[in-house]
Amino acid sequence: MSLEFIDIFNAVAKHSAGVPSDYIPAKSLDDPINVDTLNLDSLDVTLTYAMLNDIYAIDVALEDQWPVESVGALKAFIDANKKNDPSDQFETVRDLVREYK
Numbered sequence: 001m002s003l004e005f006i007d008i009f010n011a012v013a014k015h016s017a018g019v020p021s022d023y024i025p026a027k028s029l030d031d032p033i034n035v036d037t038l039n040l041d042s043l044d045v046t047l048t049y050a051m052l053n054d055i056y057a058i059d060v061a062l063e064d065q066w067p068v069e070s071v072g073a074l075k076a077f078i079d080a081n082k083k084n085d086p087s088d089q090f091e092t093v094r095d096l097v098r099e100y101k
Contacts, residue, residue: 003087003096005029005075009048011093012055013040015101016047029072051100057084 010025017023017040024039035041040048049066052058052074058081060066067073090096 003090003093005078006071007093008055008086008096009052009071009074011097012051012100013038013044013048015097016051017044026071029070029075031071033068033071033074052078055084055086055096055100056082058082 006026006029010023014020014023014025022039023044024037026033026038031037033040033045045068056078058078060081065077067077086096090099
């Protein structure tokens, strides 16, 4: 089964947000990753990226190169650097997030 990146991003971001109920889900890969669009502050973004780093087994340090200009730019970065594909291990996004809590 193929897990959609935007669904993974939304689930991880909501889980990582300081106040999950305030998270505004990304609707498009064009959405910027910021407080104005997704209600994610810099700490929320860092926690989201740390979890995505674990999920996709990326060796690039969080303070280097991780894009915030859009969810699509983040997806392209992850696709280029991932050593793990969660679609190979999990059938649902819920299963994935439960594993990485």
